[in-house]
Amino acid sequence: MSCNPELVSAFLDNELDSVIVGAVTEHLLSCDDCVQTMTRLAAVKAVMSDKFMVHDPEGLTLSVMNVVTNDRTAPPSNGMMSFLKKLGI
Amino acid sequence: MGDSDHILVDRAVKGDQKAFEVLVRQYQGKVAAVIARLIGDSDRVRDLTQETFIKAYRALHSFRGDAAFYTWLYRIATNTAKNHLIASHRAPLDNDVEMDDVDQVAPQLRDNDTPEKIVLQDELLKNFELALAALPESMKTVIVLRDVHGHSYEEIARLLQCPIGTVRSRIYRARQEIANRLKHYLRPVS
Ligand SMILES: [Zn+2]
Numbered sequence: 583m584s585c586n587p588e589l590v591s592a593f594l595d596n597e598l599d600s601v602i603v604g605a606v607t608e609h610l611l612s613c614d615d616c617v618q619t620m621t622r623l624a625a626v627k628a629v630m631s632d633k634f635m636v637h638d639p640e641g642l643t644l645s646v647m648n649v650v651t652n653d654r655t656a657p658p659s660n661g662m663m664s665f666l667k668k669l670g671i
Numbered sequence: 672m673g674d675s676d677h678i679l680v681d682r683a684v685k686g687d688q689k690a691f692e693v694l695v696r697q698y699q700g701k702v703a704a705v706i707a708r709l710i711g712d713s714d715r716v717r718d719l720t721q722e723t724f725i726k727a728y729r730a731l732h733s734f735r736g737d738a739a740f741y742t743w744l745y746r747i748a749t750n751t752a753k754n755h756l757i758a759s760h761r762a763p764l765d766n767d768v769e770m771d772d773v774d775q776v777a778p779q780l781r782d783n784d785t786p787e788k789i790v791l792q793d794e795l796l797k798n799f800e801l802a803l804a805a806l807p808e809s810m811k812t813v814i815v816l817r818d819v820h821g822h823s824y825e826e827i828a829r830l831l832q833c834p835i836g837t838v839r840s841r842i843y844r845a846r847q848e849i850a851n852r853l854k855h856y857l858r859p860v861s
Pocket residue numbers: 584585586609613614615616
């Protein structure tokens with residue numbers, strides 16, 4: 583699917599048709615432009631509804647992800663959990 | 672839980688960090704607003720928002736899909752704010768303090784904000800109000816019905832007697848207009 587910022591905006595509102603929500607989610611996982619659009623639109627949505635906005639929301643995401651990427655206590659996947667259980671750990 | 676939250680949480684638990692990143696982008700504004708409301712808008716809002724998401728990431732495997740992801744995240748955010756207030760002796764040193772109590776303490780805590788921070792957030796809100804006022808009436812109406820009054824697209828379409836597609840497109844264009852006018856705040860602080 584190609585970039586469609588209108589769908590990104592509807593995604594934030596949880597207003598996507600169930601038949602396309604999967605495709606839009608997949609697109610967001612692979613398109614830097616669209617996730618950056620989403621971050622800006624989400625910041626506007628927050629200031630509209632909560633009268634608060636973080637400065638430089640893109641920078642905030644990057645600093646969270648910087649910690650997450652280097653995190654040693656990352657959540658083990660379900661597959662890994664059952665593997666460890668089988669080993670009796 | 673919304674379909675997309677479900678997909679993203681599932682993938683993040685399986686180790687897909689990009690999926691977690693999308694959740695961060697989606698919810699960081701709401702989380703920051705909740706924390707700001709509880710502690711006042713100080714420098715700490717950013718750190719505590721970051722802390723909330725890192726705690727959420729580490730606890731993700733314990734998240735049960737029977738509640739909404741945001742409800743779960745909201746609890747982590749309020750607990751993070753509460754712990755911060757306790758640690759900085761700005762709330763009773765009582766671990767059982769309820770968030771309702773913190774809500775009542777919070778307004779007076781705004782006195783602790785630095786004047787610069789208050790000016791910055793006030794300036795942003797002033798510019799936001801100007802951006803909202805500058806929108807064409809048709810866009811302003813839909814965005815207010817959606818983000819302030821919380822109506823669904825379908826309800827708005829019924830109220831305004833227009834197609835849902837028109838509602839969706841006006842909401843997007845209104846947000847984009849406001850983002851353009853607030854772009855100074857959306858960029859990295861130089
Ligand atoms: Zn895209």
